[in-house]
Structure formats: structure tokens, C-alpha cells
Amino acid sequence: MKQRKFGHAESSVSEIGFGAWAIGGSWGDVAESDAKAALHAALDNGTTFIDTADVYGDGRSERIIADVLKERSGPRPFVATKAGRRLDPHVAHGYTAANLNAFVDRSLKNLDMERLDLVQLHCPPTEVYYRPEVFDAMDRMVASGKISSYGVSVEKVEEGLKAIEYPGVKSVQIIYNIFRQRPARFIQEARDRGIAVIVRVPLASGLLTGKMTRETTFAANDHRLFNRNGEAFDKGETFAGVPYDVALEAVDEIRSLVPQNATMAQFALRWILMNDGVTTVIPGAKNAAQAKANSEASELPPLTDSAMAVLRALYLEKIAPFVHQQW
Template sequence: MKYRELGNTGRKVSEVGFGAWAIGGSWGDVSETDARSALHAALDAGTTFIDTADVYGDGRSERIIAQVLNERGGARPFVATKAGRRLSPHIAEGYTKEALTNFVDRSRDNLDTDTLDLLQLHCPPTEVFYRPEVFDALEGLVQAGKIGAYGVSVEKVEEGLKAIEYPGVASVQIIYNIFRQRPADLFFREAKAKGVAIIARVPLASGLLTGKMRADTKFAADDHRAFNRDGAAFDKGETFAGVPYDLALEVVEEIRRLTPEDTPLVQFALRWILMEDAVSVVIPGARTAEQASANTCASDLAPLPQPVMEELREIYRRRIAPYVHQFW
């Protein structure tokens, strides 16, 4: 495992982290035994960055993380969580100092820690980025010792650009994968110049870039890949990166032809993300120990050849960009 600076936080973390959405909920049934095994496998492989949220299984993900870390003992990895999506209705006016403090206190209890390493606003309404008082409230939580740093998780590049105008924003979490290449056009350069950490999420396009899905693949009723393809529950860009499923399956086969025979597609897709030095950490999810271990191996791969990178950009421009580029 290789390690990278987490922006200006003063911390180094594994370049492949552990995305803990799947062990919380909305990915079909994942037993607690499998969830714990997946997290243990990632940590055993050198992972030192975990990303979760208070709404993943209504706190289940956070609680499983706390249990595993307490069981293992020793130096704790860097744990980032998110808050805001518990608001109902989820509106900008709800992002008050009181609400954020309550969310933070609940996550501190769930994660069994006095200070959250990193609190991220969880894809808030765009208007929140134009409310300085929200970021003042986050500064207050830092001063109170309840959070070590704060950042944002965003849906749109424009939201990320606005967020990094606030000097206290330590990180931006954004969707970045072979199917969602726009962040590299401008945003990464601006974030890197300001020392803002970039956390790349949905790196495998909800599993499409594992190469294991087919036209007849069935998803459980409580799996967002079944119920959120059109954005019924949250932004549709979170599901299959917003790419039409049948088209994505075709493009996956184009990408597979560029993948070395001895390299699993999942690791190839993660290594593509790590070719961008502005990325601090990529956070693939895992439902099993085998998946978690396979994800971490991406850090060991050699850099992808430049001709391959150029072909992947051309595939994106020709097949995918018309469906996603100007939307997110």
C-alpha cells in the first residue's frame, strides 16, 4: 500500500481507502459478519482511511467501524464521516449550528470518539455553499474540539469550486471515475493549488467497473442500483455514475480490451483514478473481505501507459460525456 498527503491536514493516509456505505445499507443485504470481515481485510492490507456517514444504515456503518477499531486496538486509522442528510426536509435552512452540533454528537457516540477526524457536509443543497454561517458553525465545532477538520461531499464540480473558496475547507469528496472525468478538467487543479484534499468516491460506478454485471443482473429491492437509477431517492449520479445502464455495459467491454490480461478490471479502474496526483484517496466500497482485499491491490499496480490513458479519455468523450459531463 502506498500513502499520500491528505491535503493540508498534516496526515498521510493510504491512497486506497475503505468506503463504508455498503456495510451500512442501500446495497442489498450485507450481514454484520461480512461487514466486519470486509473492514478487517482492508485494515490488514494497510488501509488507514475510512469514509462513512451518519445515514449509512442509520448509524450502523459508524457503529460497526467503532466496534472493529476497538477490537483491533492500536493506532486508529483516519475516519471521515458525513452529516446533513438526516434533515427532513433536506433543505439549506436546516443546516444550522444546532443541527450540525447534534449530528456531530451522535456520530461521536456512534464512532466512540471524542473528536471526529473529519466531518463532511453530505451533498447539501447548492444554496448551502453560499451560506458563510454554515462554515462558521463548522469552525466552531473545530474550536470546541468536536471535529478535527471539516470538508464537503458534493454532487457538482461547481459546488466543489465554491466550497474551496472557504479557507477552512480541508477536503472535497467528489465522484471521479472512468465514467465521470470532468473534475480533472479544472477542479483538481484549483483544489490542489489550495492544498485541499480530494476524496474520490463512486470509483467503480456502483460496481459497473468491476466488469461483473450483465444486462440480466438482478439487484435487491433495497439496493440503490434497483431503486435510484432515475434519482427517485437521491441524485441519480450516485447510481452507476448517472450513465444509462445498457450503454455502460457496452463501454465496459471497450475498457476491458485495454486492460492487461493479468489485471482485474476493478484494480485497473482504481489505478486509473490514482494516476491523478491531485487525488488524496480513493474510497471503493466492499461487501466482503475478498472485495476489500482486491481493492487494496490497486495500489501495487504500475502506472497505466499514456496511450491507454488517452484511449480512455477518447472513450469517455465519445460514448459517455454526452450523458454526464454538463450535468455534474
């Protein structure tokens, strides 16, 4: 597994991380045994970065991570979590020092840690980025030793640009994949400023595995069924915001570009890693086989210039009209 430096930090993390949303909830039922096997497989194959959130399964994801890490020896991987989405309603004025400290305390307990490696504001309302007192509260948690560092998880490029104006922000998590190419320039800007970039939704909620069809069905508790139009949270989190039928047509065009020694999912992950401003990519996995396959994407050779050009043209023609100006 190749490593990349985490922003200005001296430490490095695996360029393929483990996104722990699926083992928490909102992706259909995942047995705890399968969830733990998936995480073990990722760690066995060189993953050293885990991303979770306090709302993934109402803490289930964090607790599973804690259990798995207790079962293992050797250096502990870097664990990032998120805070803010427990607010109900999820509004900017709820991002107070008291609320954020309470969320962090809960994550400390769930993860069974004395100090959290990284806490990310979890896609807060845009107004939050214009409230310095929120970032002051995070600075105070770093100073107190409760957290080692903090960052933000954003929906929009503009939010990322505003966030990195705060000197305490060490990382930005953003959606970036073959179907969401607009963040490319932001990622380069973050790199130039020494900000780590964590890429989520790398496979467009599974579309870029190439396994979905018009006949694919999803469980009632899978966001790919209940959030296609943003009914529960930002619709860009589901299928990267691309209409399902449009995306399926684009996937069919991508198939011919995938080399014989790779799956489409690995090919899609390798496309993201072509951007040297990306620190780590966090695909999810529901079982050990998926986690192992994701990890192996790190060993693929670079994509060819011709493949990159075709994917750019496909995006501009078929996908950009639906997503480019929204996020």
C-alpha cells in the first residue's frame, strides 16, 4: 500500500483508506461480523486511515472500530471521525462550543480513546464557515488535548475554499470521482497550502463498480433508495448527485477503458489517485472481499493519458450538466 503525507503533518497515511459509513448504517443491513471482517481485511492489506462519524448507525460504526482495534496488535491506524450531524434540527446556530464538546466526548467514549486523531465538522450549513467562533471552539479542543487536529467535511467547493482560510483547519473531506470532477482545482489549492484532502463517495455510491443495472433494487434502509432527491440529506451524497439512468449510460461507456487486470471499482479509485493533491480515498466495504479489492487499487499503474482524456470528455458531455455547478 502506497502512503501519502497528511498535509503539513510529519506522518503519512495509506492512499486507500476505509470509509466506515456502510458498516454503521444507511446502506442496507450489514452484520456486525461482516463489518468487522471488512475492517480487518482493510487493515491486513495496508490501510492505515479509517474515517467514520458519530451518526453512522448512531455510534455503531465508531464502536465497531473500537472493538476491531482492541483485537489487533501493532501500530494503531489513524482514525478520523465527524461531529455536528447529531443536531436536530441541523442548523448553524447549533454549532456551539458546548454541543461540539458533547459530541466529541461521546465519540471519545465510542472509540475508547483518550484523544481523537481528527474531528471533522460534518457537512455543516454554509453559514457555519462564516462563524469564527466555531473554529475557535475547535482550536480550544486541540489546546486542551481532547483532539489532535480538526478539519471539515464539505458539500461544496466554495465551502472548502472558505474553510481553509482558518489556520486551524488541517484537512478537507470532499466528494471527488469520475462523476464529480469540479473539485480538482480545489484539491490542488489545498495541496499548495499543505491541507490534507480526504476523498469520499469515490465510487458514486457503487455506480462506478459497474455492477448496478436498471433492475437493481435497494433495501428500504439504504440511502440509494430513500435519498435520491435529497429527502434525508444532500442529494450529492447519493450517486454523486447524478440521475441514476444517466449514470448507468456513462458507466457502460467506461467499461471499455478498464484494463483486464483491474475491476471498474479499482480503475475508478486509481483515477482519483492520479490527482497528487489527494491524500487518501475512503471507499466503503461491507465485507472482507470488497475491502481487500479496494486496497489493491493502490498497486495499479497510472491511467493512460488517452483514458484520462476520454473520461474528461465523458464528464463534460454527459455528467457535468447535472452536477458541475451545484457542488
